[in-house]
Amino acid sequence: MAKKKIISESSNPKKNKKDISVGVVGSGSFATAIVKMLVENCKVVHWCVRSEFVKGAIELRGHNPSYLTAATFNLKSLKLTTDINELVSACDVIVLATPSIYLSDTMDKMTCEYGDKIFVSAIKGIIPKVNDVVAHYLRDEFKIGFRNQAVIAGPCHAEEVAMERLSYLTIATVEDETSEKLEEIFSSDFIKVHSSKDILGNEYSAILKNIFAIGAGIASGLGYGDNFTAVFVSNAIREMETFLEAVYEAPRDVNESAYLGDLLVTAYSLFSRNRSLGNLIGKGYTVKSAIQSMNMVAEGYYAADSIYKTAKQKQLKLPIIDTVYAILYEGKNAEKQFKKLTAKLN
DSSP states (O other), rough: HHHHHOOSSSTTTTTTOOOOEEEEEOHHHHHHHHHHHHHTTTOOOEESSHHHHHHHHHHSSSSSSSEEEEEOOOGGGGGEEEEEHHHHOOOEEEEEOOHHHHHHHHHTTTTTTTOEEEEEEOOOOTTTTTTEEEEEHHHHHOOOOGEEEEEEEESSOOOHTTTTEEEEEEEEEHHHHHHHHHHHHHTTEEEEEEEEHHHHHHHHHHHHHHHHHHHHOOOOOOTHHHHHHHHHHEEEEEHHHHHHHOOOSSSSSSSSOOOOHHHHHHHHOOTOOOHHHHHHHHHTTOOHHHTOOOOOOOOOHHHHHHHHHHHHHTTTTOOOHHHHHHHHSSOOOHHHHHHHHHTTTT
């Protein structure tokens, strides 16, 4: 019976669901987890997936054929499409949950009216087309101001959402009304939601923790133990604070769950794709072969280049970022780089 609960769509099927027009763009693991969160509260969730194959497979079997396959859906709760214009036109709230490297290809197809919509970013990476975060990309490329934006932060692994394990979201937005609406549609028995107004801080921290998680994975692959990892993460949160203060100064406490909590789960969890990438590199895989061996995008790899260059422009001393960048992009030996890093951590 316990297994049946894990894969069921809703732990409370009799609850009164809301008539809120919400849609999700993306068909990876986190996009699927977000759909699972939303069907708890919404009568219908619009879902824009990447291909007719994925759409047909979900319509046939009631679950994503590639990611979180244990999470099954009542098809009456879903309205599937492969057309972003169809979804945006039908929804007031649009959750963007594609890998960052694919977002611009998706958004470039958007030709419908969207000026009064709320766009929620669940993307934790840099947009290559503009070498910037999603919040700036939406503002500069599509004139979607911060009042019509929100950012989802963790700690929240998609796999644990699928199993209905208690998880926490931080939703950052500057508008109280938007914050209340989003909290209403995301909260459930297994999802607790907290609010924040630190849009850019939450977005940058979600990007940084992926880079640090690659570093933690490399350390694990090299044979470093828990004692070192604890020191590594302690230094990582300080580097995060230094970077955030340099790029966007705002009232924040990096010890809160959206910053430190998300860093901890991404650095330690076996569900973490960024940690997994680093672990392979630490065990001797080349960066290219490690990336090719994974069936999901590790956002930290793509973000490391941009974050490193921004840190250099601002003359920031971030030895962990420097080390991960040197291994990923300069071909430096991981074992030698981490031996040097150990002398800089405290």
